[in-house]
Amino acid sequence: MHVVIINGSPRAQKYSNTEKIIASFAKGLSERGASFETYAVSNRESWERIRDAYIKNEEILIALPLYVECVPGLLLEFLETLPKKDECTRLSFLLQSGFAEGCQLRCGEDFLRKLPGYLGVRYGGCLVKGGNFGIRFLDEEKQKQATKPYQAMGGLFAEGDGFFRDEAKKFTGPEYFPLPMRLLMQFIFQTFAKKTFRKAAASWGCNTPLDEKVWETNPYRE
């Protein structure tokens, strides 16, 4: 199996969590005898090369972060440039995010499930996992530890069933956290986190409240 892996994050490769996840996933692929080539949409100059690889290959994996509950805008823009192909090509996804509950990623997953149909190709499933906010802030050794579970998923993918096997479904972890944990997180977000966000915004020159409902105060609203 030869896999074309496309990093769908708009973040520069050097800082991208997806990039580190891909590295671990690809290690798993190699261990099981699969080969791969990698690309990143963050560099617009490489779009033509990525399109070319998409056209010439039949096993495509797009690894992407969840941005505002769905697919990053830059990736959507790139996807619009792809030509239609047929069902000999299989398109699979690795969707990862900051927040850890599986439910956070389901809207994005639903969109991705429909995407291969628009492109005329076959769907290979979507590996879904959150809890990845911090990867890029870790040192190299800790990054390797944090992304190690993706290596096993690379090995699984190399076996040929996409992400439809039970191991891939279980990889997501809990769909919802238990109630006490949710309450604790709500408390943290309403207090300490809110204060930190406000401070950061002020340091960037923002002096309107972060929860301002601009649509209510807009004088041009009908």
Ligand SMILES: Cc1cc2nc3c(=O)[nH]c(=O)nc-3n(C[C@H](O)[C@H](O)[C@H](O)COP(=O)(O)O)c2cc1C
């Ligand atoms: C603009 C933006 C929007 C984001 N929106 C979400 C979100 O809706 N839900 C979530 O769980 N994480 C969200 N995240 C966190 C990213 O999914 C997470 O940090 C991911 O690992 C980033 O991967 P990257 O570094 O390859 O872009 C967002 C991050 C950014 C920068």
